[in-house]
Amino acid sequence: xxxxxxxxxxxxxxxxxxxxxxxxxxxxxxxxxxxxxxxxxxxxxxxxxxxxxxxxxxxxxxxxxxxxxxxxxxxxxxxxxxxxxxxxxxxxxxxxxxxxxxxxxxxxxxxxxxxxxxxxxxxxxxxxxxxxxxxxxxxxxxxxxxxxxxxxxxxxxxxxxxxxxxxxxxxxxxxxxxxxxxxxxxxxxxxxxxxxxxxxxxxxxxxxxxxxxxxxxxxxxxxxxxxxxxxxxxxxxxxxxxxxxxxxxxxxxxxxxxxxxxxxxxxxxxxxxxxxxxxxxxxxxxxxxxxxxxxxxxxxxxxxxxxxxxxxxxxxxxxxxxxxxxxxxxxxxxxxxxxx
Amino acid sequence: xxxxxxxxxxxxxxxxxxxxxxxxxxxxxxxxxxxxxxxxxxxxxxxxxxxxxxxxxxxxxxxxxxxxxxxxxxxxxxxxxxxxxxxxxxxxxxxxxxxxxxxxxxxxxxxxxxxxxxxxxxxxxxxxxxxxxxxxxxxxxxxxxxxxxxxxxxxxxxxxxxxxxxxxxxxxxxxxxxxxxxxxxxxxxxxxxxxxxxxxxxxxxxxxxxxxxxxxxxxxxxxxxxxxxxxxxxxxxxxxxxxxxxxxxxxxxxxxxxxxxxxxxxxxxxxxxxxxxxxxxxxxxxxxxxxxxxxxxxxxxxxxxxxxxxxxxxxxxxxxxxxxxxxxxxxxxxxxxxxxxxxxxxxxxxxxxxxxxxxxxxxxx
Numbered sequence: 133x134x135x136x137x138x139x140x141x142x143x144x145x146x147x148x149x150x151x152x153x154x155x156x157x158x159x160x161x162x163x164x165x166x167x168x169x170x171x172x173x174x175x176x177x178x179x180x181x182x183x184x185x186x187x188x189x190x191x192x193x194x195x196x197x198x199x200x201x202x203x204x205x206x207x208x209x210x211x212x213x214x215x216x217x218x219x220x221x222x223x224x225x226x227x228x229x230x231x232x233x234x235x236x237x238x239x240x241x242x243x244x245x246x247x248x249x250x251x252x253x254x255x256x257x258x259x260x261x262x263x264x265x266x267x268x269x270x271x272x273x274x275x276x277x278x279x280x281x282x283x284x285x286x287x288x289x290x291x292x293x294x295x296x297x298x299x300x301x302x303x304x305x306x307x308x309x310x311x312x313x314x315x316x317x318x319x320x321x322x323x324x325x326x327x328x329x330x331x332x333x334x335x336x337x338x339x340x341x342x343x344x345x346x347x348x349x350x351x352x353x354x355x356x357x358x359x360x361x362x363x364x365x366x367x368x369x370x371x372x373x374x375x376x377x378x379x380x381x382x383x384x385x386x387x388x389x390x391x392x393x394x395x396x397x398x399x400x401x402x403x404x405x406x407x408x409x410x411x412x413x414x415x416x417x418x419x420x421x422x423x424x425x426x427x428x429x430x431x432x433x434x435x436x437x438x439x440x441x442x443x444x445x446x447x448x449x450x451x452x453x454x455x456x457x458x459x460x461x462x463x464x465x466x467x468x469x470x471x472x
Numbered sequence: 473x474x475x476x477x478x479x480x481x482x483x484x485x486x487x488x489x490x491x492x493x494x495x496x497x498x499x500x501x502x503x504x505x506x507x508x509x510x511x512x513x514x515x516x517x518x519x520x521x522x523x524x525x526x527x528x529x530x531x532x533x534x535x536x537x538x539x540x541x542x543x544x545x546x547x548x549x550x551x552x553x554x555x556x557x558x559x560x561x562x563x564x565x566x567x568x569x570x571x572x573x574x575x576x577x578x579x580x581x582x583x584x585x586x587x588x589x590x591x592x593x594x595x596x597x598x599x600x601x602x603x604x605x606x607x608x609x610x611x612x613x614x615x616x617x618x619x620x621x622x623x624x625x626x627x628x629x630x631x632x633x634x635x636x637x638x639x640x641x642x643x644x645x646x647x648x649x650x651x652x653x654x655x656x657x658x659x660x661x662x663x664x665x666x667x668x669x670x671x672x673x674x675x676x677x678x679x680x681x682x683x684x685x686x687x688x689x690x691x692x693x694x695x696x697x698x699x700x701x702x703x704x705x706x707x708x709x710x711x712x713x714x715x716x717x718x719x720x721x722x723x724x725x726x727x728x729x730x731x732x733x734x735x736x737x738x739x740x741x742x743x744x745x746x747x748x749x750x751x752x753x754x755x756x757x758x759x760x761x762x763x764x765x766x767x768x769x770x771x772x773x774x775x776x777x778x779x780x781x782x783x784x785x786x787x788x789x790x791x792x793x794x795x796x797x798x799x800x801x802x803x804x805x806x807x808x809x810x811x812x813x814x815x816x817x818x819x820x821x822x823x824x825x826x827x828x829x830x831x832x833x834x835x836x837x
Contacts, residue, residue: 319593379484385475392478395825449837453484453699454491456522458835464814 139237146231146265159241160261163248168224168259176259178224180283185220187211188279193472196243196273198317200309200329201404203276204246206472209333209404210355211280212254216338217351217407219290220282225251226260227278232271243274254333256280282335287346294349295370299438300416302409304337304423305330305382305431307359310472311401312387315394325386332405337426344422345415353407355472357463360399360448362408364462367446374448376436376460400463402472410438477726481698490703491526497710498528505713506532506662507706508798510652511669512539512826513697519835521699527706534798535831537651537753538669540616541568541824542796545750547784548644549574552613554779555642556587562605564598565613567591572820575784595627595641602631602639611773614643614762618675621645621762622736625743628768642773645762646749648672649680654757655797656688663798665691665709667702670724677732678720685718696724743768752786752820753793792819795828802832809833 144151161169168176189210196203207227215222227247231240251258309330316327334353341348350370354362359381367374383398391398405428411419416434423429441447448460480486498505509515515535518524524533537543553574556563563579570579570591583589588608592598595612602610614624624641631639648669655661668681673694681692691712695705705723712719722728740762749761764772786793789807794800802808807818814830817823822830 388475388478392475447837452520452522452526453482453487454522454526455484455488456526457837458520458522458525459837461834464834 137238141231141233141235141237141240141265143233143265143267146263152263155263159244160263163244164251164258164261166257166259168257176224176226178259180223180281182286183284185215185218185282185284186279187214188277189214190275190277191472192272192275193314194272195317196239198313198329199326200313201331202243202246203274204243205250205331206404207276207278208247208250208254208256209331210472211278212256212333212335213353213407215280215282216333216335217290217353218282218284219288219338219342219348219351220284221339222254222256222280222282222335225256225258225278225280227258227276228262229264230271230275231263231265232273233265233268235273240274250333254335285342285346288342288348290348290351292350292352292366292369295366295372295410295438296349296412297372297438297440298413299349299410300413300434301374301376301436301438302411302416302420302423302432302434303359303382304334304407304409304429305405306384306387307354307381307403307406308383308387308391308398308401310404311358312390312396312398314402315396316390323386323390325389327386327390330403330405332428334405334407334428337407337423337428340422340426341409341419344418345411347415348409348411348419350410351407354403356402358398358400358402359408360397360460360463363448363460366410367448370438371441371446373439373441373446374436375439375451375457376448377451379453380433380435382431382433399460404472478698481696481700487699487703490700490707494703494707494710495528497707497714498530500714501530501710504530504532505664505710506534507665507667507709508534508536508663509667510536510538510648511667511672512542512824512828513671514538514667514669514695514702515828516826516831517697517699517702519831522835523699523702524836531706531710534663534801535795535828536655536798537751537796539796539821539824539826539828540620540646541572542792542820542827543646543751543753544615544644544820545752545784546575546786547750547781550576550781550784551774551779552611552642553577553579553582554781555611555773555777556582556589557585558777560608562588562590562601562608562610563613564590564592564601564610566593566615568824569613569615571817571823573787573817595624599627599630599636599639602636606638609638609640611777612639612641614641614645616645617648617672618736618740619671621744622675622739625739628743628764628771629739631771632768637770640771640773640776641764643744643762643764644749645744646751646760647746647762649676649683650757650760651751651754652681652684654754654760656684656690658797663690664713665693667705667709668692668694670694670696670701670727673724673732674728675733675736678722678728678730680732681720685720689718691718691721693721694724694728696727753796787818790819792821792829795821802829805829
């Protein structure tokens with residue numbers, strides 16, 4: 133395997149021959165090593181008993197390297213977090229790579245190393261994978277699709293339809309970091325303060341929350357469309373109204389500043405290491421305390437409550453600094469493309 | 473962590489104190505007052521912060537013709553789209569215009585038909601595109617009031633001096649004072665005071681409203697855009713109404729100098745000259761538009777690309793015109809949220825980032 137500093141992925145690396153095998157063994161196999169993957173069978177096999185959660189995510193984020201993470205880390209956290217939002221303990225991940233001819237080898241190594249580190253942090257194993265190389269221009273650098281399987285503990289029944297009037301709504305930390313970071317990098321903007329993606333695996337945080345209260349009603353990670361989309365989705369699925377207090381929502385100062393400058397609402401920006409939890413009022417205190425003790429929940433904040441529908445359909449209301457109410461709409465049209 | 477210059481004007485404690493003060497002062501009014509906010513950014517801010525619900529019932533806030541995209545007549549939009557569809561043209565515009573419907577189609581649909589449409593954040597980006605694409609003609613759609621016109625003027629000066637021959641502007645720029653005067657002269661106008669645009673006034677200066685207060689006797693307060701600014705400005709207007717005064721007062725002193733911005737005004741005057749312009753909802757207002765001067769004719773898309781837009785019509789059933797003059801409110805429009813939504817707009821008021829219907833749709837309960 134050529135280790136010249138400027139060596140690049142070639143079409144031959146995807147042809148199934150010698151170069152493909154070298155690539156798999158020396159990059160993927162070596163970095164993501166685990167007993168299942170090491171067997172290099174056509175499919176991973178394992179025994180699991182219980183209720184499973186299964187999900188998939190494709191990652192086309194541009195740029196592929198950004199402050200706070202890269203497409204490798206994101207491809208792991210995206211799928212791990214979807215599993216965690218069902219209350220599942222994430223276990224096994226598959227990863228499919230579509231690589232554009234000409235991608236620097238060093239970039240691929242960095243991305244895969246990042247996946248390995250994130251898998252280790254999240255306590256999951258990458259047990260199956262696939263690699264294709266397409267000609268220059270047919271992809272943009274690298275696209276990664278991950279699927280994941282997780283195990284849901286007994287007694288956990290989390291669903292978007294589960295929010296009940298009276299539930300407390302808790303957000304796990306500051307909002308808008310990932311979207312603001314990607315946008316500023318995409319536009320080539322340089323600020324004196326460093327914006328960072330919040331990209332992080334939340335399986336551990338969710339486990340701590342469920343230990344405090346197994347009966348959590350809803351969990352969702354507010355990715356594309358941000359917290360605004362998430363709240364509107366849950367209100368619609370559960371057929372409830374939601375009321376949040378604007379002044380309570382946590383933001384990093386630098387995210388707020390960038391949003392003010394660019395005329396963006398941080399509530400519609402993607403988050404990749406945050407969750408929104410809907411918890412019965414009597415459990416809210418314990419869940420909140422458990423969140424604060426976890427590294428990814430230290431800035432957890434109660435932002436609002438679930439209510440019965442007061443008009444003809446579910447709405448999300450925001451109480452403003454004046455004390456009056458306004459609607460928090462589902463974000464329309466102009467979402468930022470290729471945010472995750 | 474608090475952000476300086478921002479949080480002070482939004483902090484709940486201050487804002488609620490100002491709201492109480494407004495209520496106290498409004499109690500002295502003999503009859504309900506109708507206040508028109510002229511600027512689209514104010515309309516958005518008012519809806520965004522729930523100001524309409526919070527203020528005393530005796531105050532009605534009505535939206536005016538302050539959204540530059542919304543007041544652009546269909547004929548101008550159609551002209552730009554016709555030019556965008558020509559071969560070797562790169563049509564550049566601010567983001568808002570992409571989804572505004574023209575008579576036959578909007579820019580997004582024109583793009584779907586093969587037009588090269590590029591969203592830019594500033595005219596400098598459009599100039600850069602012209603330099604990078606010498607075989608194409610880059611046309612910039614000049615929409616906006618006095619806040620935007622100086623930067624477009626500066627781009628035209630640079631194009632002229634650097635011989636960037638493939639950069640042109642289709643000017644649909646407008647100026648605010650003639651439109652305000654036309655509004656004031658409208659028979660049956662029921663407006664007791666104007667909340668005036670902070671950023672336009674930063675350019676034109678507070679004296680621009682002299683005719684409104686002296687000839688028409690309508691109080692004017694130049695307001696900033698944070699909740700605290702708007703509430704304080706409303707209180708100042710209420711005080712004027714209660715005392716029977718009509719003066720120009722400056723609330724937004726951190727953003728507006730008493731003399732305005734003479735440099736920016738000079739830049740506008742260097743490149744543009746007044747012309748008659750058609751405003752959606754107000755008709756043709758003499759001297760309210762900005763046309764590119766003869767000296768810069770080589771960069772004037774209107775001269776270089778005359779197009780036939782005799783088919784232009786305003787959309788049937790659309791009440792944008794009446795909404796822009798405060799006669800109707802978005803909820804009076806039968807199309808509001810039934811057939812006309814931000815994703816599928818029939819008129820510009822629903823799709824512009826400063827549009828009244830968009831503000832109501834997105835924020836008002």
